[in-house]
Amino acid sequence: MKILVTGGAGFIGSNFIHYLLDRHPDYDVVNLDKLTYAGNLENLQSVSGNSHYSFIKGDIADADLVRGIMDRGMDAIINFAAESHVDRSILEPASFIRTNVLGTQVLLDVARERHLPRFVQISTDEVYGSLGPTGRFTEDTCLCPNSPYSASKASADMIALAYHRTFDLPVLVTRTSNNYGPYQFPEKLLPLVITNLMEDRQVPLYGDGMNVRDWIFVKDNAEAIDLVLHKGKEGEVYNIGAGCESTNLSLIQGVLDVMKKPDSLITYVKDRPGHDRRYAIDPSKIRNILGWSPRTMLQDGLRKTIDWYTKNTDWWKRIKSGEYLKYYEKNYTPKGL
Ligand code: NAD
Ligand code: DAU
Numbered sequence: 376m377k378i379l380v381t382g383g384a385g386f387i388g389s390n391f392i393h394y395l396l397d398r399h400p401d402y403d404v405v406n407l408d409k410l411t412y413a414g415n416l417e418n419l420q421s422v423s424g425n426s427h428y429s430f431i432k433g434d435i436a437d438a439d440l441v442r443g444i445m446d447r448g449m450d451a452i453i454n455f456a457a458e459s460h461v462d463r464s465i466l467e468p469a470s471f472i473r474t475n476v477l478g479t480q481v482l483l484d485v486a487r488e489r490h491l492p493r494f495v496q497i498s499t500d501e502v503y504g505s506l507g508p509t510g511r512f513t514e515d516t517c518l519c520p521n522s523p524y525s526a527s528k529a530s531a532d533m534i535a536l537a538y539h540r541t542f543d544l545p546v547l548v549t550r551t552s553n554n555y556g557p558y559q560f561p562e563k564l565l566p567l568v569i570t571n572l573m574e575d576r577q578v579p580l581y582g583d584g585m586n587v588r589d590w591i592f593v594k595d596n597a598e599a600i601d602l603v604l605h606k607g608k609e610g611e612v613y614n615i616g617a618g619c620e621s622t623n624l625s626l627i628q629g630v631l632d633v634m635k636k637p638d639s640l641i642t643y644v645k646d647r648p649g650h651d652r653r654y655a656i657d658p659s660k661i662r663n664i665l666g667w668s669p670r671t672m673l674q675d676g677l678r679k680t681i682d683w684y685t686k687n688t689d690w691w692k693r694i695k696s697g698e699y700l701k702y703y704e705k706n707y708t709p710k711g712l
Pocket of ligand 2: 459462500551553554562565567579581582587623
């Protein structure tokens with residue numbers, strides 16, 4: 376197969392490309408990425424010499440560029456490209472609408488023009504909105520997004536499904552819970568906490584710290600997406616989650632324990648506006664129909680992740696000394712963070 380991966384220089388996209396080239400060494404993978412602040416070619420250094428891999432710097436919203444790539448005879452698009460950080464979407468929503476909604480529409484239109492055999496839209500559990508203390512999201516849960524980020528992802532998700540229903544475009548949608556693991560940009564909770572603790576800095580905890588997220592190790596997500604690509608049914612949505620719910624406070628306490636750091640390094644900060652209280656994924660459909668199940672549970676995955684950031688200090692130190700600093704100052708006000 377020849378596969379166009381968009382946003383492949385980001386966290387999940389780069390982990391997915393590593394997975395794909397290992398699992399299917401004969402596939403050709405083209406990575407189209409704009410290299411925003413979140414795109415990092417260092418994530419793909421070890422495959423840069425692989426003759427089955429190529430990189431193109433560009434924007435998914437550039438229709439002519441996407442047409443040119445499709446003319447190489449692609450069999451599938453997997454659309455990871457997005458602005459992905461909720462807090463940034465609250466500070467500056469415009470780029471989220473542009474890339475996540477309009478960029479996806481451009482990809483869908485070119486896919487339609489060129490009769491692409493497979494289009495996997497990478498969506499998120501955040502499209503469902505927030506849960507109370509019980510229950511889990513199924514694929515039939517109504518979409519009710521609360522942040523500019525999740526609203527832009529819900530739009531793209533629904534537009535992609537509409538292209539299937541209206542134009543018969545072979546679209547599949549995945550909705551995944553919070554990923555963690557190697558190469559995650561240190562603005563997201565876990566890499567931020569781990570790298571701050573490695574420097575004995577405070578870790579910021581929003582609100583009362585009791586918001587719940589459902590964590591999945593990124594390699595398990597890559598395996599699930601690969602299954603959806605090959606065996607999923609057109610027009611269907613697949614929830615992907617590992618059943619690892621945790622409050623943010625107990626997640627951070629788990630990291631403090633492994634890293635042998637004191638609780639006093641936690642600082643409670645102003646809550647995120649519109650902060651969703653709880654996410655939890657019901658992955659029965661992908662488990663029962665495609666036979667997927669996660670391999671890594673939270674405690675094991677946390678250790679692997681902490682170990683990776685410990686061994687790759689140059690990777691995250693380069694990021695934290697750059698553009699990221701300006702954002703950090705803008706988003707977090709209390710002293711000492
Ligand atoms: P990320 O921010 O780490 O990476 C996004 C990548 O997209 C970057 O490499 C960036 O340069 C690229 N990009 C941004 N705008 C682009 C554009 N206009 N054209 C081409 N490339 C562009 O994000 P991530 O955490 O790897 O998330 C990947 C996808 O998975 C996103 O669609 C996100 O909504 C979704 N998702 C993420 C999670 C999670 O926990 N991280 C969970 C569920 C779904
Ligand atoms: O659920 C899937 C989503 O998970 C993806 O669609 C998003 O792209 C991804 O960024 C992630 O969104 P979250 O908002 O859940 O992730 P984040 O790492 O930003 O925050 C996780 C939780 O931790 C959330 O409840 C907010 C809280 N938090 C976050 C940061 C950055 C803090 O308490 N302190 C922080 O400094």
